[in-house]
Amino acid sequence: RKEVEQDPGPFNVPEGATVAFNCTYSNSASQSFFWYRQDCRKEPKLLMSVYSSGNEDGRFTAQLNRASQYISLLIRDSKLSDSATYLCVVNKAAGNKLTFGGGTRVLVKP
């Protein structure tokens, strides 16, 4: 079983719609959680950290459910520029290495 599991998609989303997707992680000792965005043939870029209380950054909302060990990302009012692969990333308590999911591909269409 992978440490971080994501639905690979693609999620085909009409422009202006809302899309949400989750990832699950297996290590209950994980301490930090992030969503990274990766465009085709580019490096991952930090989208947002995910906090226990949930957090929002503009059109993006992230939630963490420690009991069920999943993290969610919701994108409201989708833009064409939101088309990308969204990587769920966790950080274990010991050390700083990041553990990545395989990514969820989102395609926003006009």
Added chain:
Amino acid sequence: EAGVTQFPSHSVIEKGQTVTLRCDPISGHDNLYWYRRVMGKEIKFLLHFVKESKQDESGMPNNRFLAERTGGTYSTLKVQPAELEDSGVYFCASSQFISGQGAVHEQYFGPGTRLTVT
């Protein structure tokens, strides 16, 4: 502020040859990481430097891979001899050590080096 830079952006070598990848972290970042993505797989951790010291090299695939960070600035990752399965994208990332915040540091990635071994 300049981001993480990597050189070269692409490298095509034959099996058995040697390749050296370079990473320049964001200025002032003590933490430097190497990751790799092979075709069809998720990005995986290779190793972590704190300044010039190897903090964690648990992800290094085998002894054909050698990473250095002399002087605690830029880092190199050498693959010798390269094998077909080493093909992939090698990412470098850096983060700033912030005292009192434990092990939670946001990591910033470089553009990667795309390595093709033929």
